[in-house]
Amino acid sequence: MPDTRFVIRAFGFLSILVLFFLWSPVGFTQDGESASTSRFAGLRFREIGPASPAGRIDDFAVLESNPAIFYVATATGGLWKTVNQGTTFNTVFDNETTSSIGDVAIAPTDANLVWVGTGENNNRQSSSWGDGVYKSVDGGKSWKNMGLRDSKHIARIIVDPVDSDVVYVAALGSLWGAGGERGIYQTTDHCSDLLFFDRITLEF
Numbered sequence: 001m002p003d004t005r006f007v008i009r010a011f012g013f014l015s016i017l018v019l020f021f022l023w024s025p026v027g028f029t030q031d032g033e034s035a036s037t038s039r040f041a042g043l044r045f046r047e048i049g050p051a052s053p054a055g056r057i058d059d060f061a062v063l064e065s066n067p068a069i070f071y072v073a074t075a076t077g078g079l080w081k082t083v084n085q086g087t088t089f090n091t092v093f094d095n096e097t098t099s100s101i102g103d104v105a106i107a108p109t110d111a112n113l114v115w116v117g118t119g120e121n122n123n124r125q126s127s128s129w130g131d132g133v134y135k136s137v138d139g140g141k142s143w144k145n146m147g148l149r150d151s152k153h154i155a156r157i158i159v160d161p162v163d164s165d166v167v168y169v170a171a172l173g174s175l176w177g178a179g180g181e182r183g184i185y186q187t188t189d190h191c192s193d194l195l196f197f198d199r200i201t202l203e204f
Helices: 002-022
Strands: 057-062 070-074 079-082 101-107 110-118 133-136 144-147 154-159 167-171 183-187 198-200
Touching (some): 070 101, 110 154, 110 167
Parallel strands (some): 057 101, 101 154
Antiparallel strands (some): 057 070, 070 079, 133 144, 154 167, 183 198
C-alpha cells in the first residue's frame, strides 16, 4: 500500500513538471503579433513615488498655472513635492514636529504660498495625529506653525481664490476623545506671525 501511494505522488509530481516545461509564456496580441515583439512589450506599470513611507496618500495639491508642480500629502510619511510631473519627488516637511499630513493647499494667486494641515484625515483605528496648521511662503522650503495645535486631525484647507489672506480650515479634533479644536475655522490675516482662527458656526 505505501508503494502505491508513493507511485501516485511521484506520477503527479512528474506531471506537474512536464506541464511546467511545456507551457510557453509567449502570447499573441489581437493582430497576431507575438507579445514579446509587440511595440508595447517593454511597457510596464510602475510606481512613480513617493516610494515606501506612509502607505496612505491623503491629498494632492496641483499648481494650476504649472501642473508639473504638485505636492503629495501622506498619512505618516510627510509632504512630498515634484517639479517635473512626478518624475522625481523631494520631501519638504522633514524638519517639523510631525510627519502626518491631512491636507495640503496652494494659494491660487501665489504659487509659493502653501498651507498644510497636519494629522491624517482617515478615521481609523491607527490614525496618526498632528499639531495644527502650517504655512510656507517659499514653496515648501520652510514652514511656520500657524495655530490650531489641538485640532489633532485636519481634513481640509481652502484658500480663497481671490483673496489669499482668507483661509478656511476643517478640523476633525480628537477621534477618540472630547474637547480640543474641532469644527470649521477661518482666518483673514495670513500675513500675521500669530494667526487668529475664528470658529464658524454653520446653520442649516
